[in-house]
Amino acid sequence: MKHLLGLENLSKEEILSFVEEGEKYREWLDGEYAETRKPLSYLKGKRICLLFYEPSTRTRHSFEIAGRLLGAEVSSFSLAVSSVQKGESFKDTLLTLESIGFDLFVIRHSCSGACLYASNVLQKASVVNAGDGMHEHPTQTLLDLLTIYRAKKTIEGLKMAIVGDILHSRVARSAIFALGKFGWELHICAPPTLLPKDIEKLNVKIFHRLEEAIKDVDIIYMLRIQRERQNEQFFPSIEEYTHLYGLTHQHLSLAPGAMVMHPGPVNRGVEMEGKVVDGEGSFILEQVRNGVAIRMAILHSILGEAR
Ligand code: CP
Numbered sequence: 001m002k003h004l005l006g007l008e009n010l011s012k013e014e015i016l017s018f019v020e021e022g023e024k025y026r027e028w029l030d031g032e033y034a035e036t037r038k039p040l041s042y043l044k045g046k047r048i049c050l051l052f053y054e055p056s057t058r059t060r061h062s063f064e065i066a067g068r069l070l071g072a073e074v075s076s077f078s079l080a081v082s083s084v085q086k087g088e089s090f091k092d093t094l095l096t097l098e099s100i101g102f103d104l105f106v107i108r109h110s111c112s113g114a115c116l117y118a119s120n121v122l123q124k125a126s127v128v129n130a131g132d133g134m135h136e137h138p139t140q141t142l143l144d145l146l147t148i149y150r151a152k153k154t155i156e157g158l159k160m161a162i163v164g165d166i167l168h169s170r171v172a173r174s175a176i177f178a179l180g181k182f183g184w185e186l187h188i189c190a191p192p193t194l195l196p197k198d199i200e201k202l203n204v205k206i207f208h209r210l211e212e213a214i215k216d217v218d219i220i221y222m223l224r225i226q227r228e229r230q231n232e233q234f235f236p237s238i239e240e241y242t243h244l245y246g247l248t249h250q251h252l253s254l255a256p257g258a259m260v261m262h263p264g265p266v267n268r269g270v271e272m273e274g275k276v277v278d279g280e281g282s283f284i285l286e287q288v289r290n291g292v293a294i295r296m297a298i299l300h301s302i303l304g305e306a307r
């Protein structure tokens with residue numbers, strides 16, 4: 001695979017292979033690496049550029065750590081002090097950085113399709129999509145699958161509720177594309193104004209009441225309201241949204257033993273009560289831990305020789 005642009009066109013076997021490789025890296029991180037603190041050298045001599053046009057904490061830093069742990073040189077592009085501020089286009093930025101000598105670009109951009117565009121513009125370098133507009137966030141879903149695989153010992157035929165701002169969520173789109181391939185029952189829950197047009201065509205069940213959506217599911221997956229992508233009013237007030245769609249610890253009795261997940265960042269007290277974020281059923285920090293392992297698997301698969 002030269003690029004990872006999304007999960008829509010990946011096969012079930014390709015997705016599974018990332019999860020299995022991620023699991024091996026997670027075992028390495030917890031075992032040999034925790035003991036020796038010695039990085040690997042599979043990507044020695046390779047150069048990775050983290051080209052982020054939007055803010056990020058988890059994705060950016062876990063890719064940085066993943067690249068370094070594999071022996072690559074990793075540079076972080078700083079939008080605020082780059083020549084983009086002097087009017088340089090996305091295309092010229094890509095070609096300039098490729099000429100400097102990068103082998104792979106991890107790209108986050110506010111435009112859906114920016115990563116596909118980059119993969120067409122670049123002559124030799126690879127592209128990994130770290131979130132493009134409202135399109136896809138494939139590495140998030142892969143790390144989520146690794147988290148579920150470790151907890152449930154399977155990623156086949158589970159039942160999950162995805163609750164929140166589905167309309168603006170690239171995480172939800174990647175999840176819907178991937179989980180359908182594994183025979184999941186997907187409950188999509190949001191106010192009607194925060195659902196994409198024709199979403200029911202994606203083989204999901206639509207709910208507008210949180211209590212009904214989460215009943216007896218294996219996983220409750222909460223999403224943030226993406227106010228940075230909302231240029232109009234989608235619901236009367238945050239307070240009303242929280243009242244109707246915010247997950248509280250009382251809700252958890254409707255899905256006993258369910259994993260509670262969130263891609264982060266969480267707006268505590270909006271989509272989830274702090275008590276749930278920090279509670280026993282929460283896998284939010286485990287998702288973050290698995291982010292390093294899955295991104296090692298992705299970088300190795302694209303840039304490395306066979307293990
Ligand atoms: N989940 C996620 O993409 O988080 P960041 O925006 O912090 O990278």
